[in-house]
Amino acid sequence: TYANLKIQHHIREANTVHLPQVRVANSVTNEFKNALRFFQDAVTLGEAEFLNKGQQRLKAAMQALNQLDLEREEDLHLLKQQQRCQAELAQYIEKTSTVYPKLISNMEDKALLEEAGKLFKRGELLRDHLIQLQEEIYNQVKKQLDEVQLASARRLRDNIITAFSIALIALIAVYLIVRRFILYPLQETVAFARQFGAGRFGQRIPVRRRDEIGVLALNLNYMAERLQNTIRELEHQQEHLEELVKERTRELEEDIQRRLQAEARFKAAFHTNPATMVISKLENGEIVELNDAFTRLFGYTREEAIGKTGYELNIYLEDDSREVIKESLKTTGRYFNSDFKLRNREGETLHTVLACELLKIDDVNHILVVIIDITEQKRMEEKLAEAQKQLLENAHLAGKAEVATEVLHNVGNVLNSVGVTVSQLYQTIEHSRIKYLDAAVAKLKENAQVDSKLTSFFAKMSESLLREHEDITNHINRLRDFTQHITDIISLQQTYSRNVEFKEHIAIDEIVENAINIHRASFERHGMQLEFIPSKLPPRFWQRAKILQIIINLIRNAKDALLESQAPDKKLKIWIVHSEDENMVHIHVKDNGIGISKENLDKIFQHGFTTKKHGHGFGLHSCANIAREMGGDLTVRSEGEGKGAEFILSLSYQDEPLPAGV
Structure with missing residues (x-):
């Protein structure tokens, strides 16, 4: 009873005192670790939000640390360590509340960075102290639990000794009872069994009691009597045994015949099956039988394959393939793989x-x-996957065009507001009264009473203000021109991002001019000439967006070639040739840039080929594909490096009638 009370006391003390201390110590350590992580994120990212979260975690750690109940006599050393951690944590909270906010607002201050580094190391040291306190509290709980375990073991030992003593006494008593009431009757039963085994079935066991032994004697006597009757019946049936043996022999012969027929049917199905079928030994993989489909699939004759293993024929792509099959067969009796190489x-x-x-x-x-060959099916699946991938890429490009249209629309709205502001600013400058200042100065000069120095000062001020007024007016005019130019480019880009399959009734000259207008400012900025000779052909139905995409790409490539060229007069010339008999137009884009070497002329339209440092090799390849989609062609001519290049976009057309009402 004393041992039980002591164990219960230790368990109650562990549940009510030490385990809550462990949970609180864990909470203190976790909250402080989270605070250090938030402070590190705040310094790294420069976000005050992480700093606030770190301060909250520190306060939570302090609150949890204050909840530790270490007032007992055996906890005095832990109480001192708790008080030391409380003091260090309070100082750390005070320092972090002043240093980190200053550092967040001024991340380039080296003194603050150095102080923050010291503070972070101080936090790591405080974290180690908290972890040490947590480990000591855990060790005290573990010690308490070890005492409980030791007391339980002693109690178990005493119980085992007591139980063994009681069991020994009971065993002796049972032996005496069994000897008197069971062993003597069983000896009589054994004597009866010996007589019974010798074939003397007329013997019987005397029944003196009505207990289990008596019931056993009655049943044995009854069994002996039944066995005598059975022997007599067997003697009567022995004469019919020969007929039964003959009947069974006939049934076995019929079963053997059915098995032979089934084997013949299996062989026929095995050899005529269009699927490849093989029979091999499980242990060593030796092939014992195969059909003609095996020869057609693998190329080995029957004589070459019989008696060999799959490894000897080198038909396994992976070395452990047969071991995998073998393990599955030993485990489940079967194996299946829908894509086995x-x-x-x-x-x-x-x-x-x-x-x-x-x-x-x-x-x-x-x-x-x-084995069923699905190699051709796999090839078709790969082609289908490639087609699906291409479809996804096209859908991705279409999504980009839609996003670009939305962005251009938003930028256009902002530019409209800028244009309105510039117009208002121009009106303000235009109606400024500063131009009357010159007339006022002239009046001052006519007045003899006004000081000449003051008059000269106002004259110079008037001249300077009028000059600034003129400069501001010129800058505003240029700003209006640039704003309008950007608006025109956005309008063209919005047209470019429309449905590329849509045909518009438009002059080919207008499409080319739209592409030129997008790059004109860039050419002027770099001092390069851009000449366009219009064809003055009548409007026809063209896929405007596709043609615009090709011309823009060709002009961009020509600009890059001119920028890399050392020619003194960098020039790009565009003209259109009409072949009326072929219903074709040929758009020539010729520059005097770096040119194309002869070995690169045949590869210029290949996907992935580029001569630019940062090129991706997709532009000209895509332009050539678009030209072919429209029933046209894109070709290139160049006399070599340093001699420029000429791209020719050939497009066919049909004179389609305009829709009614157009």
């Missing part, structure tokens, strides 16, 4: 559906393997 005689990889079944032939485990 094999190799034929020529070394070609075959994609197959593989099914294996475990079967026994002459008490030896074999594997029935069925």
Whole structure:
């Protein structure tokens, strides 16, 4: 009883005192670790929000630390450590509330950065003190639990000794009872069994009691009597045994005949099956039978394959393939793989559906393997996946165009506001009264009473203000021109981002001019000439967006070639040639830039080919594909490096009638 009370006392003390201390110590350590992480994020990212979260975690850690109840006599050393941690934590909270806010507002102050680094190291030291306090509290709880475990072990030992003593006494008493009431009757039963085994079935056991032993004697006597009757019946049935043996022999012969017929049907199905079928031994993989489909699939004759293993024929693509099949067959009796890779005689990889079944032939485990070739199906699936990938890329590009249209629309709205502001500013400058200042100065000069120095000062001020007024007016005019130019470019880009399949009734000259207007300011800024000779052809139905995309790309490439060129007069010339008999127009884009070498002329339109340092090799390839989609062509001519290049976009057209009402 004393041991039980002591164990209960230790358990109650662990649950009510030490375990809450462990939970509180864990909470203090976790909150302080989170605070250090938030302070580190605040210094790294420069975000005050993480600083506030770190201060909150410090306060939570202090609150949890104050909740530790260490007033007992055996906790005095922990109480001193708690008080030391409280003092350090209070000082750390005070320092972080002053240093980190200053550092967030001025991240370039090296003194603050150095002080913050010291403060962070101080926080790591305080974290180690808190972890040490947590470990000491945990060790005290572990010590308490070890005492409980030791007391339980002692109690268990005493219980075992007591139980063993009681069991020994009970065993002796049971032995005496069994000897008197069970062993003596059983000896009589054993004597009866010996007589019974010797074939003397007329013997009987005397029944003196009505307990279990008496019931056993009655049943044995009854069994002896039944056995005598059974022997007599067997003697009567023995004469019919020969007829039963003959009947069973006939049934076995019929079963053997059915098995032979089933085997013949299996062989016929095995050899005529269009799927590849193989029978091999489970242990060593030796092939014992195969059909003609195996020869067609792998290229080995029957004589070459029989008696060999799959490894010897080199049909497994992976070295452990058969071991995987073997393990599955031993575990589940079957194996299936919808994409199992094999190799034929020529070394070609075959994609197959593989099914294996475990079967026994002459008490030896074999594997029935069925192989269906799906290599062609896999190739079609890969082509389908590639087509789906291309479709996704096209959808992604369409999404980009839609986003670009929305962005251009928003930028256009802002530019409209800028244009209105510039117009208002121009009106204010235009109606400024500063131009009357010159007339006022003239009046002052006519008045002899006004000081000449003052008159000269006002004259110079008037001249300077009028000059500034003129400069401001010129800058505003240029700003209006630039704003209008940007608005025109956005309008063209919005047209460019429309549905590319839509045909518009428009002059080819207008499409080319739109592309030129996008780049004109860039050419003027770099001092390069841009000449366009219009064809003055009548409007026809063109896929405006696609043609615009190609011309813009060609002009951009020509500009890059001119920038890299050392020619003194950098020039780009664009003109259009009309072939009326072929219903074709040819747009020529010619520059005197760096040119194209002869070996690169044949590769210029290949996907991924580029001569630019930061190019991706997609622009000209995409332009050539777009030209072919419209029934046209994109070609290039160049006499070599340093001699410029000429791109020719050939487009066909049909004289389609305008819709009614247009």
